[in-house]
Amino acid sequence: MKLNELEKNAKKEIEQSVCVDELEKVRIRYLGRKCELTRILHSIGDLPMEERPKFGRVVNKLKNELEGLIEKKKRALEKSKTLPWADLSLPGRRPFIGNLHPLTILYQEIINVFIEMGFSIVFGPEIETEYYNFTALNTPPDHPARDMQDTFYLKDGRLLRTQTSPVQIRTLEKHAPPLRIISPGRCYRVDTFDPLHSPAFMQIEGLWVDRDVSMADLFGTLKIFTRKIFGEETIIEFLPSYFPFTEPSADLWIQCPFCRGIGCTVCKKKGRIETLGCGMVHPNILKNMGYPEFTGFAFGIGLERIAMIKYNINDMRLFYQNDLKFLRQFNESKL
Amino acid sequence: MRVNYNWLTEWVDIDLEPYDLADMLDHLGIEVEELDITANDAIFTLEITPNRPDLISVQGLAREIAAKTDKKLKKVIDYQIPEEHAQNKEFALAVTTESKEDCARYIASIIHEIEIRPSPPIISERLEKCGIRSINNIIDITNYVLLEVGHPLHAFDYNKIGKEIIVRRAKNGETIKTLEGEEKELTNLDIVIADNKKPIAIAGVIGGEESGVSETSRTIVLESAYFNPTLVRYTSKRLKLSTESSYRFERKADIGMLKNASAYAIYLLKEYANGKLVGKVIDTNPSPYIHKEVSFSYEKVNRLLGKDVKKEEVDRIFNKLSLQKRGNDNHPKILIPSFRRDIEIMEDLAEEIGRFIGYDNIEATFGYRSENPISLEGKEILAVKKIMPSLGFYEAMNIPFIECSWAEIQDKNPIELKNPLWSDKSILRTTLLPSLISSIKRNLNSGEERVAIFEVGRIFTLDDGEEEMIAATLAGEIPPNWYEEKHPIDFYDLKGIVVTLLEKLNIQEYKFSGCKDSLFKEERALSLLINTETIGCFGLLSQDVCKVDIYGVEFNLQKLLSGSTKRIKFGGTYRYPPVKRDLSIVIDEGKPYEDFKNAIKDAVVNDVQIELIDIYKNSSVGKNKKSLTFRLELYHPEKTLTDEEIEEDMENVIKKLSKLGAHLRK
Numbered sequence A: 001m002k003l004n005e006l007e008k009n010a011k012k013e014i015e016q017s018v019c020v021d022e023l024e025k026v027r028i029r030y031l032g033r034k035c036e037l038t039r040i041l042h043s044i045g046d047l048p049m050e051e052r053p054k055f056g057r058v059v060n061k062l063k064n065e066l067e068g069l070i071e072k073k074k075r076a077l078e079k080s081k082t083l084p085w086a087d088l089s090l091p092g093r094r095p096f097i098g099n100l101h102p103l104t105i106l107y108q109e110i111i112n113v114f115i116e117m118g119f120s121i122v123f124g125p126e127i128e129t130e131y132y133n134f135t136a137l138n139t140p141p142d143h144p145a146r147d148m149q150d151t152f153y154l155k156d157g158r159l160l161r162t163q164t165s166p167v168q169i170r171t172l173e174k175h176a177p178p179l180r181i182i183s184p185g186r187c188y189r190v191d192t193f194d195p196l197h198s199p200a201f202m203q204i205e206g207l208w209v210d211r212d213v214s215m216a217d218l219f220g221t222l223k224i225f226t227r228k229i230f231g232e233e234t235i236i237e238f239l240p241s242y243f244p245f246t247e248p249s250a251d252l253w254i255q256c257p258f259c260r261g262i263g264c265t266v267c268k269k270k271g272r273i274e275t276l277g278c279g280m281v282h283p284n285i286l287k288n289m290g291y292p293e294f295t296g297f298a299f300g301i302g303l304e305r306i307a308m309i310k311y312n313i314n315d316m317r318l319f320y321q322n323d324l325k326f327l328r329q330f331n332e333s334k335l
Numbered sequence B: 001m002r003v004n005y006n007w008l009t010e011w012v013d014i015d016l017e018p019y020d021l022a023d024m025l026d027h028l029g030i031e032v033e034e035l036d037i038t039a040n041d042a043i044f045t046l047e048i049t050p051n052r053p054d055l056i057s058v059q060g061l062a063r064e065i066a067a068k069t070d071k072k073l074k075k076v077i078d079y080q081i082p083e084e085h086a087q088n089k090e091f092a093l094a095v096t097t098e099s100k101e102d103c104a105r106y107i108a109s110i111i112h113e114i115e116i117r118p119s120p121p122i123i124s125e126r127l128e129k130c131g132i133r134s135i136n137n138i139i140d141i142t143n144y145v146l147l148e149v150g151h152p153l154h155a156f157d158y159n160k161i162g163k164e165i166i167v168r169r170a171k172n173g174e175t176i177k178t179l180e181g182e183e184k185e186l187t188n189l190d191i192v193i194a195d196n197k198k199p200i201a202i203a204g205v206i207g208g209e210e211s212g213v214s215e216t217s218r219t220i221v222l223e224s225a226y227f228n229p230t231l232v233r234y235t236s237k238r239l240k241l242s243t244e245s246s247y248r249f250e251r252k253a254d255i256g257m258l259k260n261a262s263a264y265a266i267y268l269l270k271e272y273a274n275g276k277l278v279g280k281v282i283d284t285n286p287s288p289y290i291h292k293e294v295s296f297s298y299e300k301v302n303r304l305l306g307k308d309v310k311k312e313e314v315d316r317i318f319n320k321l322s323l324q325k326r327g328n329d330n331h332p333k334i335l336i337p338s339f340r341r342d343i344e345i346m347e348d349l350a351e352e353i354g355r356f357i358g359y360d361n362i363e364a365t366f367g368y369r370s371e372n373p374i375s376l377e378g379k380e381i382l383a384v385k386k387i388m389p390s391l392g393f394y395e396a397m398n399i400p401f402i403e404c405s406w407a408e409i410q411d412k413n414p415i416e417l418k419n420p421l422w423s424d425k426s427i428l429r430t431t432l433l434p435s436l437i438s439s440i441k442r443n444l445n446s447g448e449e450r451v452a453i454f455e456v457g458r459i460f461t462l463d464d465g466e467e468e469m470i471a472a473t474l475a476g477e478i479p480p481n482w483y484e485e486k487h488p489i490d491f492y493d494l495k496g497i498v499v500t501l502l503e504k505l506n507i508q509e510y511k512f513s514g515c516k517d518s519l520f521k522e523e524r525a526l527s528l529l530i531n532t533e534t535i536g537c538f539g540l541l542s543q544d545v546c547k548v549d550i551y552g553v554e555f556n557l558q559k560l561l562s563g564s565t566k567r568i569k570f571g572g573t574y575r576y577p578p579v580k581r582d583l584s585i586v587i588d589e590g591k592p593y594e595d596f597k598n599a600i601k602d603a604v605v606n607d608v609q610i611e612l613i614d615i616y617k618n619s620s621v622g623k624n625k626k627s628l629t630f631r632l633e634l635y636h637p638e639k640t641l642t643d644e645e646i647e648e649d650m651e652n653v654i655k656k657l658s659k660l661g662a663h664l665r666k
């Protein structure tokens, strides 16, 4: 066989191979030990001396070229190698993965906002005394404001905290201002268990004490908070309110996310929803703690309430019924 | 409280539609809870904060609206008690107040020849709109005055009481039958109005049935008084009697209003009941001390608000609120009117300024000037919480009240509630498991096949106080699938989860031991020990009431985390491939796997990973015998093991195992 004819045939057969096995046969035929090319190479002895080197180079070049083509074709064939048919529409094998509770997800989101703003997180006991829960917070026993917080008492005379503010007092006992703390945790009030109330609930309170802290600082801090939690375009408003432990006091309202401020049944046609209470720490409290020269502000966030607004949940009991159909819906990857 | 729009417009011109008025009230801190628009009126349901008793009246609200809208009040309650009333010896009455602390002032007027009949529509309709039932003209007039000017009045039937009124403390055990027909037992912390025989009213709270106005009354005694707010509140709370009257007294009614309220009622009684004032009006304290001043500083208040409010603006607001400035501008004092008892300190005045300029006009700022000395707490708890979903658990939250029977089962001293919300759940939880069990059952009943939930929260006992716990429950079955048959969840599912949790928390030094916790079924539960301290138990829950198999775990979170090694040690990665050998042995059925696993570990010189890959029970193995198949992966960090080295290890293993009574399976 002539060399150029061999080259043409080999290239054609390589090209036309449809599987790796067939290609291997082609390889053996043309490049194997007993193959055409070897035979031709061996016939070099028949040539005149002066033509031999040139002929050798040409044959080796062809050999290398064919090897390269086979290798390339092999890779191409392997890539397109067919597997037995499988029903890819079958469901996959899924691991069991749960979720964090929506209140935990939101809790973490809120806490992170305040950590970024330079607050520290401090915890305290859920069982408290009259002193820490009320008296130290400017709410003596005969104060009508006590009606705002119907209290669970224990048989031994202690009580379940109605707010996490006792942590503020406990912190001020240990640390002199300036300071910025967030005290989160469970609180209790004698309330029926209904769509809008729960006898136990989560609160996140903040306290900032420094020289000349003002209402403008309070509003600024909470403005950042609401924008981070409800979105940058959230419209907020502060309205006057009353709490015995703050003076002046305010409620933060956000534009009703359900009607965008037009007025609906959720917001009772107000166009805004009451979101949290806040105010300047009552001077009596700072005076009693021994820091009359300081001012401060405090705020209390009801976690369930924020979650209800944010996730559009209309029944607070859902947070405490642990229905998997409810819990499955909270895939938050922001943590 | 409820108030109607038209009544307000009688007091002040309102240029605002009801909705806009509601919005304005909201912005003054007077929250409109509901607005009910009727054909030619509107009814506002207001939530008045406890510091503002003055706003629980038409007059007070009108005053606030007038101040905000720069209007003058159209109506002023300024009636005089007529001086030229008939002197009539027939109507004698004496009033004694035992303590000025309890009753700072008491005004009593006798009105004769009253005609009891239904009220005219102007009165009855307004009462109904404001949520008070119309009874008869006398009772209605006292209520009408209460609503309009905010001061509670009371009417006695003159002929049913002795000719002496004594305001005194009740004697312990003294009783009175109230207007509502209920017999109440009193203590010496209650103030009563008494005649020379017995109590005829509970001061500031409710009248007595016997002394009350009835269809046959001809002469009445009209009471306008001021009672100690703390005591009224105490009595109202103790007797669970909250009335329109007690609501206002306990919030500090306006002591400056007593005489006006009396005179206004006398005027209305003449107008609508034909009543004539007779005898001398008795007033125990005609000029009570109502003067109050608060120091003020323009500069300090601006610093507190974070806004530069001009002096003229402040003065203008004070003027509108009837707050009079005394002294020079450097150290001014503000004279507070008697109806604003809530203003006690400069910060209260700051709030008034804030309210009237509007909080919207305080520009929000942010920036801190000092470092924060407090460190961050609670990161670990969240770290634990985050592991659980990856193990297949959903996070649950429960109200921490449970039945006291649980504490009995656990033999723990529970903390009992004095006023539980649910009478059967009267203690604070001593374990997280009961509520999780309920949640599991509810989910199974609603058709869930596999339920896995966990909770992190506190438990409470008298002995250990508050402890942060983590608990999880697991029940149901792994549902059938195209790749696997259904099978019930069992102990080993839970054990695997517990071990993975320990691994993820980087807890390396721990032990399992028998479980003595009565919440668990002993034969299917283990306890976890770290540094010889029991952290908690896991396994099958023993509650007979469960009916279904529920697996549970409860660990003390702080103790658990104490076993966590903070620093991760990196031990390199093995570059030399391990050699795998399977080994089947036959042992007595009752012997624990772990003994044999440990024996293998001890016997091998090289590093080894041991997996149990099969358990086999069959007659071919022998009666009361079982076969275990271990897969050993032997390796060396620095070289590939030779056949000889492997054989040597395997021989040692077989020797050691046969000492334990195991023999190789053929």
Ligand SMILES: [Zn+2]
Pocket: A256, A257, A258, A259, A260, A261, A262, A263, A264, A265, A266, A267, A268, A269, A271, A272
């Ligand atoms: Zn709305």
